[in-house]
Amino acid sequence: MAKILVVDDDRNLTRVLIEQTRRMGHHAMVASTMRDGVENARLGDFDLVLLDVQMPDGNGLDFLPTFKEVASRPEVIIVTGKGDPAGAAKAIKSGAWCYIEKPHVTKDLNLHMARALQYRAEKNRAARGPVVLKREMIIGSSIKINHCLDQLAQAAMSDVSVLITGETGTGKELFARAIHANSRRSAKNFVVVDCASLPETLIESTLFGHEKGAFTGADRAMTGLVKQADGGTLFLDEVGELPIQTQKAFLRVLQEHSYRPVGGCDELTSDFRLVAATNRDLEKQVSVSAFRKDLLFRLKASVIHLPPLKKRLEDLRSLTGYFVSRLCERYGQEKKEFGVDFVATLSAYDWPGNVRELAQTLEHAFSAAFHSPTLYANHLPDHIRILQAQTAVQQSKTSLQACQIPSDALSLPAWRQFRDSYEKEYLQRLLAQTKGNVSAASRVADLSRTHLYQLLAKHDLQG
Ligand SMILES: Nc1ncnc2c1ncn2[C@@H]1O[C@H](COP(=O)(O)OP(=O)(O)OP(=O)(O)O)[C@@H](O)[C@H]1O
Numbered sequence: 001m002a003k004i005l006v007v008d009d010d011r012n013l014t015r016v017l018i019e020q021t022r023r024m025g026h027h028a029m030v031a032s033t034m035r036d037g038v039e040n041a042r043l044g045d046f047d048l049v050l051l052d053v054q055m056p057d058g059n060g061l062d063f064l065p066t067f068k069e070v071a072s073r074p075e076v077i078i079v080t081g082k083g084d085p086a087g088a089a090k091a092i093k094s095g096a097w098c099y100i101e102k103p104h105v106t107k108d109l110n111l112h113m114a115r116a117l118q119y120r121a122e123k124n125r126a127a128r129g130p131v132v133l134k135r136e137m138i139i140g141s142s143i144k145i146n147h148c149l150d151q152l153a154q155a156a157m158s159d160v161s162v163l164i165t166g167e168t169g170t171g172k173e174l175f176a177r178a179i180h181a182n183s184r185r186s187a188k189n190f191v192v193v194d195c196a197s198l199p200e201t202l203i204e205s206t207l208f209g210h211e212k213g214a215f216t217g218a219d220r221a222m223t224g225l226v227k228q229a230d231g232g233t234l235f236l237d238e239v240g241e242l243p244i245q246t247q248k249a250f251l252r253v254l255q256e257h258s259y260r261p262v263g264g265c266d267e268l269t270s271d272f273r274l275v276a277a278t279n280r281d282l283e284k285q286v287s288v289s290a291f292r293k294d295l296l297f298r299l300k301a302s303v304i305h306l307p308p309l310k311k312r313l314e315d316l317r318s319l320t321g322y323f324v325s326r327l328c329e330r331y332g333q334e335k336k337e338f339g340v341d342f343v344a345t346l347s348a349y350d351w352p353g354n355v356r357e358l359a360q361t362l363e364h365a366f367s368a369a370f371h372s373p374t375l376y377a378n379h380l381p382d383h384i385r386i387l388q389a390q391t392a393v394q395q396s397k398t399s400l401q402a403c404q405i406p407s408d409a410l411s412l413p414a415w416r417q418f419r420d421s422y423e424k425e426y427l428q429r430l431l432a433q434t435k436g437n438v439s440a441a442s443r444v445a446d447l448s449r450t451h452l453y454q455l456l457a458k459h460d461l462q463g
């Protein structure tokens with residue numbers, strides 16, 4: 001039995017829909033305003049939402065992303081009184097299962113609902129997989145990293161090539177290893193090819209192996225990395241550095257899974273799964289003929305883009321906790337605490353070296369605070385503290401007085417904390433001024449209703 005939420009203000013229609021879904025053996029409930037709909041979707045564990053477009057307090061197409069993002073990730077069927085091609089396109093782009101016009105709804109609904117629920121059941125079964133995803137110490141629970149973990153889980157189930165992109169230190173190799181560890185190939189080798197450090201003259205023999213006497217110094221035959229990855233995963237790290245001739249040879253291996261060792265006559269085979277990583281823009285490299293378009297095309301059968309740390313600062317605390325407790329364990333120390341200024345200072349920095357830089361910074365701070373049970377901001381390197389101090393000075397110059405924040409720069413909160421409290425104050429005044437009317441509030445604030453609802457939810461406020 002599936003749980004279905006009908007968000008519609010047309011009483012006659014909702015009565016029919018409820019009856020229809022119950023006859024199919026499902027449990028259905030109705031919300032007759034968008035606000036109730038969003039609230040119920042957030043609280044309930046719905047599999048499917050039947051969403052009207054024209055509602056008294058909002059447009060279903062605007063709210064579609066909000067419904068798709070609630071914890072149960074329901075499928076959404078748009079039920080519209082007046083269908084139009086632009087609306088249909090918007091619905092599908094925003095992830096609707098389908099778009100049905102009201103006059104046809106009773107006729108078409110059973111079939112669409114059955115398909116959507118079947119799809120959902122299969123997706124859930126597949127997502128659960130044989131075992132829970134082994135995260136391989138990938139820390140973080142931000143929306144961004146969770147999205148990457150969903151992609152990882154999906155990639156691990158198949159054999160398609162995966163391209164992992166992201167700035168230096170964002171965890172590309174960590175993800176590549178996790179894909180292997182979660183795949184059916186996990187018992188076999190995970191072979192790393194660091195394309196940036198291979199000498200050009202040895203690349204082909206390193207990848208494909210060579211026969212005895214194939215070149216000066218080849219005094220015995222050698223198996224290449226491609227063969228070592230047979231049955232397992234071949235990780236081409238820094239794939240953007242692969243010389244153009246090797247790209248051609250490699251493309252052939254990918255297409256045929258067979259190759260010839262340097263100096264050899266026989267074709268050998270290897271059944272490997274390819275994962276590649278790069279911090280370069282490969283499309284740009286293609287445009288200057290530094291990377292083969294056909295190879296890129298094959299590599300990006302599935303792409304996972306890892307966000308830079310500064311775009312997911314929500315994960316900073318858990319990453320910090322993880323790295324510091326690892327250091328405590330390594331040095332046999334009691335768990336260390338963080339001073340309030342410590343995480344605030346870390347959050348003000350922009351982390352060009354991403355998680356790797358964070359781990360190194362914490363190691364530095366840990367040794368500076370070796371005998372102290374608490375880590376304070378002054379255990380951090382100067383360049384990180386300077387940025388926090390500068391941010392603080394700038395803040396005090398601008399909106400400090402307006403928001404009555406203490407003028408003592410040292411007692412300033414972190415930027416996000418400051419911004420959030422200012423945001424909350426704004427929303428409270430906005431709601432007071434518009435007497436809690438979300439439509440009026442969204443007009444005054446010039447925000448879409450979806451965005452406004454998200455902000456209200458973030459601050460636990462109600463329109
Ligand atoms: N989400 C994460 N949780 C825990 N540790 C992480 C995470 N992301 C990265 N790390 C750690 O940060 C370090 C850098 O990660 P990794 O080597 O995978 O980065 P990369 O993207 O391959 O960097 P580069 O482009 O410089 O090769 C590693 O020690 C890794 O374990």
Ligand SMILES: [Mg+2]
Pocket residue numbers: 172173237277
């Ligand atoms: Mg790497």
